[in-house]
Amino acid sequence: MTPAGLALTILGLAWVVGGSAWLLSHRSYTLRHVPRFFADLLGFPVELSQSLFGRIGVPYALLLPNMLIFGFFTFLPMILNVYVSMTGGSSIALFDRPFVGLEKYRDIFECANILIPKTCSNAGYNFWTGMFNTLWFVVIQVPVMVVVALLTALVVNRNIRGRGFWRAMFFYPVMLSPVVIANIWNWVLHRKGALNAAIGGTQDTLTGLAGLSGFDIAATVLFGIVLMVVSERTLRGERGLSTPWASVFCGIFALLTAWAQPLSLAGLPGSGWLGLALAAALLWLVASERAIARAAVIAFGIAAVLMLLSIQFDAVFDFGRHRPVNWLVTPNTGWPFFWLVFVFCWSHMGFYMLILLAGLQAIPADLYEAAKMDATKPFRAFRRITLPLVMPTLTVVLVLSLIRSFQIFDEVYLLTGGGPGRETFMVVQNIYEVAFSSNHPDYGQAAAGSILMAVVIAVFTFFQLWMTRRQSDL
């Protein structure tokens, strides 16, 4: 038995035996007081400190167990980390480890070019690959998650039917364990899984439809009518232009641009991105009530009609036979990374949505009523009332989700195992593999890695807090 274990056992014995003796000598218990006796025994340290020091000792005794655990299992490891990172060997006896100074850090930083992990020593290669993947993941994932969570919170905060049901449903994935989540999504994203089956089925249907004679004419006419109705609604909102209808219009416009490929006239790719950018610009113009918004909507409508005419629908729907994609395994496609971001958002979004929902509900309703009196449009109300007032909550969500996504391990490890190659290899996986799943564990290396990771997280957190402070002052 280790000394610490021995000490724990002695402490436990002293608690139970000494406590019983003390309680029985100070108070009288009858047989029906047995439950009370055990409750008193549980609180024996508190009782003892009250009898020794009076009431002033009580709060310390109450705090003791919590502080012992925090001290031994949170603060002590923080300090030990520094020590461990300066020792070598694979011994797990803490004071049996040879001191090597900063050698472990030097291994990590031993690179020809630190931005290209391939040029680093083996330890540095693994660490920097993981670190850059994690940074990339955080940079993409945190904004996506916060925007989706805010959007969802705004929607479920509306006066909708079955509000509790929708909220609960969005929260449900938070309850699931990483193993379960990984199994479910493995099953969906498998080469022969549900996603490929669904995509294949849809494409087959569309290809079949496109083969029907006259289908392209009918589809063009139908699309033209939809376009007309939507742009009419956009232009004749209750008060000037209508933002929700404009967003529908923008969605259709982006879709049409992606299909019509206007840039291909000049032999350039990237029409899809152009469509998205144009649609976002138009939406911004309408939402912020610029003077030229009306003219822009009309211009975009004309452009949409032209693109619609230029589209040959049979060509558009000629997807060919769908080849199943091996979503999590095919390298150099970006799909494994995309699905990690997606699955992570899927499983954690509900939690941040709830926090934001609490923030939204704290905003007094009369502010919105006043805005309504002044005929303020919804988007303007969102930007001038909701966003500033929900900013403190948003900061909390940003910091929490940043810290959480830096620690991503379980889902990746179980879904892709860091692959294909090292495309989704995260820094925590590096720490785990170096210290716990190798035959020659190098605890010093892992500790050095975690300290560097802590530094990066601290920098990011402070930067974020500083940024949001500046923003919320506006």
Add this chain to the structure above:
Amino acid sequence: MSVATFLSRTSGNRETADRIGIQDVLAYGYLVVGVLVILVPVLWTLFSSIKPETAVDSFDTRILPMSQVIREIEGVGEKPVWIWTAEDGTETLVFKAGPTRRITEVARLDAPEDVFEVPREQLREQEEMRVAVENYLDPILKRNGQETFNFFTYLANSVFVTVAATLITLLINAMAAFALSKYRFPGRLTFTILIVATLLIPASIILVSLFFVVWSFGIFGSLWGVIIPAAATPTGVFLLRQYMLTIPDELLEAARMDAASEWRIFWRIVLPLSLPALSVLAILSVIWRWNDFLWPLIVLISDPTKHTLQLGLTQFAGEFNSDFHYILAMTVVTLIPITLVFVWLQRFITTGIATTGLK
């Protein structure tokens, strides 16, 4: 009032009814799509887990658990049954007697020796609906080569870890919260700041040295090594402290007049009064402990008798392609308790977490 108005109003009575606007359409569209994205994978896993092994292996995407009928044929053995539709439209039950080619040799079920040749296009699988209970029962009862999967051990370990950790968490967090909310003493601010600080320390950066600490306490490789380090949670202390601040001090003073000790006040007055906050923390703690993966993986992985359900589930991952039906079934088994907790307490959880507002 027209039917359309009745169906499309969102609030108000007959006269002041709001018609559904584009905003409502967008909102409901978003909600429906979002819930589909969340539920479809889970439901599809659930439905797939009751499909027979062959259907799972061939990734049958139909919802119902259909499987090809397999019949015992005298002198031949077990064979899948096919329906042979002849040129004149008559259907006969046959089994494949020869190699599978464009022209396949088959024989009738009732006349196994009478082999004849038919084109493959004329054969269709005879299917029946069958719920594959064995997906669940094999691993649980250790049948059919699933002897290494000790379901009940894993379940017992998971339940023990969850219950013990939750009880300890509730007790010591409530004690700390009581101290921080009801006493004024030197160092109160220091303790509060220390607890806030732990909120910002990510668990994964102290992984390595926590391993050293747990090892030197002699609880490495035992369930206590999972239970104790996670027992003190800053979230819990905060949540309970905020709640206990609302309990009037007069109650405590009255009890002190009656010469109750401070511990009795805590045990008999403060704890019962903080029951709502305690139950929110209990739910959170159950979720955290039941779903915990990385730390148990480090502490318990070397000893198969100490695995929790989550670790046991990963056993299948190595032999991934062969045992998909068992993986799905056991995934559903792991998912069910937490889903029941969720369905039972969802109103409580969503309001409770929203009001505490922290991890």
